[in-house]
Amino acid sequence: MATATRKKSLLITGATGSLGGELVARYYSEYRVFAHGRNADKLLRLKMRYPRIELVLGDLRAPGIRDAVRQANLVIHTAAQKYVNLAERHCFYTVDTNVNCTFELADLAARHGVEQFVFISTDKSSFPTNVYGITKYLAERLILELVEVYPQTKFVICRFGNIFGSNGSVVQLWLDATRRQQPIQVTDPEMTRFMFSLEEAVEAVHFAVTHGRSGDIIIPKMKSVSLRDLMQLFHNSRIEVIGRRPGEKVHETLYVQGEISTGYETEKYYVLNPHDTTRLHLRDLNSAECERVSVKTLRHWLEQLQRRAA
Template structure:
């Protein structure tokens, strides 16, 4: 599907990703209308001033994904919906699990129901590597989001296509460790969880490309995963401030040493296409052959895809280069 001439809705449209993705599609496609939906009025105020050049082609709607009636209203007339609204800060989700469930799970079901009711053609949700073999509340809620989308596609995919992209850490984003290290480097000390802790990393540009790939190529029901490099937290600290003292503080509650993008249970249902792994749904209206043909892919040569055993690594020099470009 192309975005040319389409009405597009981005939930969480004033967040880090929503803002970057909105700017990208406005600059590269002749949309009919773009609606940015989120509950943060301050972000709406700031972003609206930054998007003045696109005039009334962009609409800013204040609302909460938890508000079922508002979600049904904002989905009316949409062709494509990108679902990035989430409660995503892991420690806050641990302290307030029901709040994470209300937003990430119940809010996602509100969106699914609204998209089916309003005849939206394509819906793509943002998930996280923490949804694979989850050990924390945030990962658990995102796993449920993925299951809701897969089930929705099995039930309604002939009319409304639902797909998921499973993100790695976006390099330099607010949720990553880099802004924290940059803020603290003048103090001469950087707190690190563990020097050997690893994470996958993608750039914002790669994240945007991942969403575009899903919009243009997804059949529905699949989870699309980037093939990405890993980095060590200790190497990031070294890249930011080689002369700083590195104080090891240990992992946070329910934090993994290594993240997983494709679990061993999913690997048997995974194909490789270009720079992506595609986790094919076992439940759905299509079979493995349909996805292999659509993506012109092949069975993925993996038993599990995790950041600790990855074959592609960012060096300290590579991290320095990415910081300079962020």
């Protein structure tokens, strides 16, 4: 009898998050998936939808992480402490989770011969002004240093803006407030953010997996939204303007001049790489100056989000 081809193994950290859960769905049939998360209830619900996944419960230093890494061909690291306001008040925890644990996981993966490590970063790492952004900037720098140390492992970074409707996002917070018949809290209506859909985020990760080179920083060509535009989706809700929180920018940057200036671009992505020989002539990518997501598209994304939640 012919021996069945053994599937490659994939560890997804933060698998109970919005992006992590969609990545489980994307790669479920292709890989043996290890799904990591800290919430047992959410992991069990994920297991009910995808019975063949193997669960890894705990923080990023849990014993199960080490066991999963030993068996993994690919690691996609989405887990993070991502809340800007919490990061300002819980600096030690945020640094430990986003910097120390990321480095330890990436180093462990390389030492165990993992073929590829994909790290999900944020636009807040570019010209950071808050604890969260600084931790992601440091994690990016550490990942790029590991490129030199472990040439046998491919390290790829995805630098994302906001994913529309992801867990803990402003859209989710406003939806929760609306359900409770409470006013939606707006920090600054003129604030802008880079934003794309969950489907586009999954597509970008897959581009990193299939096309990424070691040392690549992959930046999707995203449009931006203002809070004023998002407020149009909640025109029947009461609005309370509360002002910007500590560490928040009015506008975000995906890239600033003085960062890595070599790489290439496609129709959908900028791909930065310090080892590339081709110079990219990029200006600062600022959310105040780029094309805006239309309100029609925002409504479409909201409908998709509500269908997924139903």
